[in-house]
Amino acid sequence: MQTRLRHFNEEAIAEAARLILAGEPVAVPTETVYGLAADATNADAVARIYAAKGRPSFNPLIVHVADLKAAERIGEFSAVAQALAAEHWPGPLTLVVPLAPHAGIASIVTAGLPTIGIRVPAHPVTQALLRAVDRPLAAPSANASGSISPTRASHVLRSLGGRIPMIIDAGPTERGIESTIIAATGGALRLLRPGPIEIEAEQASQAQIEAPGQMASHYAPSKPLRLDATAAASGEYLIGFGQVSGDANLSESGDLIEAAARLFDLLHEADCSSATRIAVAPVPYRGLGIAINDRLRRAASG
Ligand code: TXA
Ligand code: MG
Numbered sequence: 001m002q003t004r005l006r007h008f009n010e011e012a013i014a015e016a017a018r019l020i021l022a023g024e025p026v027a028v029p030t031e032t033v034y035g036l037a038a039d040a041t042n043a044d045a046v047a048r049i050y051a052a053k054g055r056p057s058f059n060p061l062i063v064h065v066a067d068l069k070a071a072e073r074i075g076e077f078s079a080v081a082q083a084l085a086a087e088h089w090p091g092p093l094t095l096v097v098p099l100a101p102h103a104g105i106a107s108i109v110t111a112g113l114p115t116i117g118i119r120v121p122a123h124p125v126t127q128a129l130l131r132a133v134d135r136p137l138a139a140p141s142a143n144a145s146g147s148i149s150p151t152r153a154s155h156v157l158r159s160l161g162g163r164i165p166m167i168i169d170a171g172p173t174e175r176g177i178e179s180t181i182i183a184a185t186g187g188a189l190r191l192l193r194p195g196p197i198e199i200e201a202e203q204a205s206q207a208q209i210e211a212p213g214q215m216a217s218h219y220a221p222s223k224p225l226r227l228d229a230t231a232a233a234s235g236e237y238l239i240g241f242g243q244v245s246g247d248a249n250l251s252e253s254g255d256l257i258e259a260a261a262r263l264f265d266l267l268h269e270a271d272c273s274s275a276t277r278i279a280v281a282p283v284p285y286r287g288l289g290i291a292i293n294d295r296l297r298r299a300a301s302g
Pocket of ligand 2: 149
């Protein structure tokens with residue numbers, strides 16, 4: 001794939017919007033770091049973020065919206081959360097709040113969690129793109145997994161060149177570090193990631209700060225889960241893959257992007273079924289399969 005580097009102008013935004021609505025991720029500057037943005041309502045598009053970054057595990061992603069009104073369609077804001085949003089948005093603050101019912105956000109975005117991280121960015125490029133696509137955009141930092149967050153288009157090109165269709169270049173980002181993350185999910189506010197905005201909140205434990213997406217609240221099915229199953233035992237709901245067909249299939253054609261996109265939906269489905277146990281067919285350990293297996297192992301041990 002050839003990665004096009006385009007300077008910020010109306011045409012570039014229109015082209016980025018077309019790509020995003022077609023299910024592709026595009027790298028765009030925000031005021032913190034460059035983000036790799038995809039349509040948060042399209043599970044396949046979000047799976048392509050993971051494929052491009054080569055991330056070995058699923059973390060919940062931050063969803064970017066144009067304003068508080070759009071944020072309130074996908075998250076539930078307590079009075080405290082509303083006050084923080086009013087004071088700091090648009091800006092480098094991410095609020096983790098309960099996911100709203102019927103939010104329409106693909107479950108791969110929240111990694112199956114009942115909460116969602118939302119941010120209204122201040123950067124004119126992200127704002128223009130959000131208005132052009134009129135969809136919430138999931139966007140982690142636009143770097144390959146394990147490398148440093150990009151503050152210039154050239155960093156993105158070095159890290160993800162050939163793996164994404166387009167980068168919008170609007171020069172170096174102003175803040176250079178990722179947004180402050182505050183959880184406002186009931187009880188006291190908790191600081192999950194320190195960032196450009198200082199907010200008085202309870203200090204989360206070191207473990208929570210290092211892996212905010214892996215907290216105890218992380219979704220795990222309530223039923224025992226067996227891995228590498230090639231057939232369902234009695235009482236099991238089998239999540240198939242490829243040739244192993246099962247009660248539902250992650251991807252009949254063995255496509256790992258499709259499998260990642262369906263993973264959390266099928267875990268929920270299996271959990272809500274009348275079966276008492278869950279079994280999952282083997283998924284190959286390559287590309288996105290590594291992240292899928294990581295998540296499945298966690299689900300099996302939880
Ligand atoms: O400045 C930023 O926030 C940049 C720009 C692109 O907006 N984005 C960014 O995204 O840093 P990312 O994916 O690199 O970091 C997202 C962090 C992860 O540590 C994730 O675990 C946490 O946000 N997070 C997202 N949703 C969460 C949730 N529901 N509960 C707990 N943590 C969450
Ligand atoms: Mg990052």
